[in-house]
Amino acid sequence: xxxxxxxxxxxxxxxxxxxxxxxxxxxxxxxxxxxxxxxxxxxxxxxxxxxxxxxxxxxxxxxxxxxxxxxxxxxxxxxxxxxxx
Amino acid sequence: xxxxxxxxxxxxxxxxxxxxxxxxxxxxxxxxxxxxxxxxxxxxxxxxxxxxxxxxxxxxxxxxxxxxxxxxxxxxxxxxxxxxxxxxxxxxxxxxxxxxxxxxxxxxxxxxxxxxxxxxxxxxxxxxxxxxxxxxxxxxxxxxxxxxxxxxxxxxxxxxxxxxxxxxxxxxxxxxxxxxxxxxxxxxxxxxxxxxxxxxxxxxxxxxxxxxxxxxxxxxxxxxxxxx
Numbered sequence: 001x002x003x004x005x006x007x008x009x010x011x012x013x014x015x016x017x018x019x020x021x022x023x024x025x026x027x028x029x030x031x032x033x034x035x036x037x038x039x040x041x042x043x044x045x046x047x048x049x050x051x052x053x054x055x056x057x058x059x060x061x062x063x064x065x066x067x068x069x070x071x072x073x074x075x076x077x078x079x080x081x082x083x084x085x
Numbered sequence: 086x087x088x089x090x091x092x093x094x095x096x097x098x099x100x101x102x103x104x105x106x107x108x109x110x111x112x113x114x115x116x117x118x119x120x121x122x123x124x125x126x127x128x129x130x131x132x133x134x135x136x137x138x139x140x141x142x143x144x145x146x147x148x149x150x151x152x153x154x155x156x157x158x159x160x161x162x163x164x165x166x167x168x169x170x171x172x173x174x175x176x177x178x179x180x181x182x183x184x185x186x187x188x189x190x191x192x193x194x195x196x197x198x199x200x201x202x203x204x205x206x207x208x209x210x211x212x213x214x215x216x217x218x219x220x221x222x223x224x225x226x227x228x229x230x231x232x233x234x235x236x237x238x239x240x241x242x243x244x245x246x247x248x249x250x251x252x253x254x255x256x257x258x259x260x261x262x263x264x265x266x267x268x269x270x271x272x273x274x275x276x277x278x279x280x281x282x283x284x285x286x287x288x289x290x291x292x293x294x295x296x297x298x299x300x301x302x303x304x305x306x307x308x309x310x311x312x313x
Contacts, residue, residue, distance in 0.1 A: 006110040009120040009142040040128040079166025079179030
């Protein structure tokens with residue numbers, strides 16, 4: 001794994017993503033897994049990254065398919081399809 | 086609709102496996118995964134349950150005319166929602182393809198939990214449900230829409246293109262069921278095919294647990310790939 005990190009689907013967001021990932025991975029191992037965190041940290045990096053991603057989702061036309069999938073399998077239910085048979 | 090299942094064990098503790106889950110791409114096994122993005126991430130009030138929504142981007146190689154037709158580009162996308170629960174010690178990932186979802190949908194659930202007797206091991210369970218939706222008539226309607234839009238008043242040319250597309254489509258459509266069957270056989274046989282070549286955590290987990298959607302993306306694409 002080392003320092004190699006996955007890119008963003010939008011090249012213009014890759015750097016912001018790496019900054020967020022760095023922060024998140026550390027938080028996850030050092031705090032979350034140890035039960036030491038009461039909040040989702042890295043909010044500064046997150047805000048910058050997600051603003052970039054939101055715009056790119058619209059620009060690249062991915063948003064409609066994503067919205068459809070979100071309706072079908074909501075985040076709130078852990079991605080479980082709401083009409084699962 | 087078809088269902089698949091697969092179970093595996095990893096020689097690493099659960100918490101390590103879950104940490105690796107966030108950083109497993111890029112890796113040498115799944116080179117088709119070109120990007121991974123986090124779209125939403127929330128921690129519950131107790132601080133023990135982390136829910137994340139990710140967008141996985143894969144390279145895709147389908148004929149250009151077909152991608153125009155079904156409205157996708159050279160990239161395909163998978164949406165994944167995952168929950169890490171420290172109370173139940175489970176990491177559950179649910180994913181579904183966004184690309185070509187009107188033709189074929191693969192709903193996959195993956196779960197990682199500690200081994201019941203050996204805490205240095207992690208159990209992995211994978212389940213997928215594959216549904217093909219499109220019928221020949223819905224595809225024809227799409228082609229018609231596309232050809233009308235594309236060729237506009239140049240009717241004769243449009244008609245010609247439409248005919249050849251239809252011809253190719255009907256020939257290949259008959260093979261679709263066969264291809265979906267082939268895919269199901271392949272998925273079922275996967276467990277036996279896995280050979281552990283390294284004890285590297287990422288590589289091992291990746292070999293065993295690659296998303297069915299991405300692992301079989303070629304076969305899935307083939308089912309709709311009339312060009313070759």
